[in-house]
Amino acid sequence: MDDPQTATPDAPAPAPVYPERRLRLSAERVDSERRKTADESRGSMSTGRWMWEWTKAISTAILLFLVIRTFAFEAFKIPTGSMEGTLLVGDFLLVNKAVYGAEIPYTHAHLPKFSEPRRGDVIVFLPPHDPHKNYVKRIVGVPGDTLEMRDKVLLRNGRAQSEPFARHTDPLTDPQSEEMLWQYRYLVNPPAHWSDYHPTRDTWGPIVVPAGKYFALGDNRDNSEDSRFWGFVDAEAIKGRPMFVYYSFQHDITRNFDWLTGVRWGRIGELVH
Incomplete structure (x- = not known):
């Protein structure tokens, strides 16, 4: 007698995978692998690579600063x-070096200028007697001008000048100085001998400004070492024109943190005229 056979249920048929679903799953798998690879790359960036990226960023910033500062x-x-009267001790100025054509470092060449120095311009320059120290004065004479001073009054080309910016604080004295005898070579009508020329702080000239030179005075006329004493400013020595005061403070050794407590807030942003 034959053994009875056990019935085996049929296995369920696999669900059909349509082409659209298969493509979507493949795209998701590829995208997941790409993100995983990117995360692993970022996480595995070496310390050296990180430092190199920061070094490049800092070097670029320093280079830009030097270019701006130079030109x-x-x-x-x-x-x-x-x-004083225009600028005070402790004023910090932002100077435009491009306006007169900035000098290219280690050369005597200059970039193209936007303007020539003019009468009344306040300038930063290197004086002939101390070419390593910056001075700030005002141009009162340009090439070809005839200048003289009589009792503190500046005359240019024979005409007295109105100078509202000029300040006189010493009305009682008018000292002579041997430093001013350089003017003898530029006098319009020089005496027979240089020893016959007796210039003083407030009375001198008339002298003629030569080509390529400028005559500069401090606005605080009675307390200024300027062209009256050491001569003309060479055009190549002019570094720029101050634009405005970006910071100002009054130094006082009796106060703590005077760089903060002595700030002249009202002068910050003041234009230089």
């Missing part, structure tokens, strides 16, 4: 009172 703008501090 466009530079900061200067007023150390003396020779320009």
